[in-house]
Amino acid sequence: MLIAIQPGDSTQSKLLRPLVYLWIGQNVMLVLSSMLRLKLYVEIYLLTYWRVTAGIWMGLVAIGLVLIVIRIAQNRSHRWLIRMNLIAGLATLYVCSLIDFDAMIASYNVAHSRAAGGGITLIPTDSGVRFELHFTAAAPSLPYRTTSDHPPITAPIHGCHHDEPSRDNSTSVS
Incomplete structure (x- = not known):
């Protein structure tokens, strides 16, 4: 053309x-x-x-x-x-x-999941996504939990699995 x-x-x-x-x-x-x-x-x-x-x-x-x-x-x-x-x-x-895409993606996902889920604060839909993000992406998701029936969901740092007990010491996050 x-x-x-x-x-x-x-x-x-x-x-x-x-x-x-x-x-x-x-x-x-x-x-x-x-x-x-x-x-x-x-x-x-x-x-x-x-x-x-x-x-x-x-x-x-x-x-x-x-x-x-x-x-x-x-x-x-x-x-x-x-x-x-x-x-x-x-x-x-x-x-x-100049943009920290890891933090942007994590912040959007946590905010969107919290607004859409009511009692659920993080909806894991794409199974590998959280493991690809840089450690700066962990911060927005750390303070949020699901309902009391489910263990808290935290973002791993650099794809590492955490074997520490959760905050209420009843379950572990892996």
């Missing part, structure tokens, strides 16, 4: 521009529907690294599609499009390097 519409080519671009805009619009709708589906999935099954990664990737795809529209509408060069996409990618990497 981008090869068919070259900057300064007015004869072909008059015929192709509406089709390219339609195609990009369809792709934007696909990205938006995927983002909505991801949001619904996170609300039901909690947050994981892969879901965060998918959200970031879909955001980059949406930015890329918007940049294609800007490139065509303003008759920018391919070099400009590549440069803008590189800037978007590097900016995303920079921002992501």
Whole structure:
């Protein structure tokens, strides 16, 4: 599509521009529907690294599609499009390097589970998720317990299993 519409080519671009805009619009709708589906999935099954990664990737795809529209509408060069996409990618990497995703994922999951579960404060839905998180993710989940009928659930540190007795000394957490 981008090869068919070259900057300064007015004869072909008059015929192709509406089709390219339609195609990009369809792709934007696909990205938006995927983002909505991801949001619904996170609300039901909690947050994981892969879901965060998918959200970031879909955001980059949406930015890329918007940049294609800007490139065509303003008759920018391919070099400009590549440069803008590189800037978007590097900016995303920079921002992501400043975010503690372990703590963010754990905090979201604990808060969401507490709000959704009533008496249950942590709903373990993805069995391996807690074991992948960094030690900073353990802090949000440590103070919370399930109902008195069940042992407390704590997040392990660096995937280690804890064989210590729980706070009420009636059960052990493994």
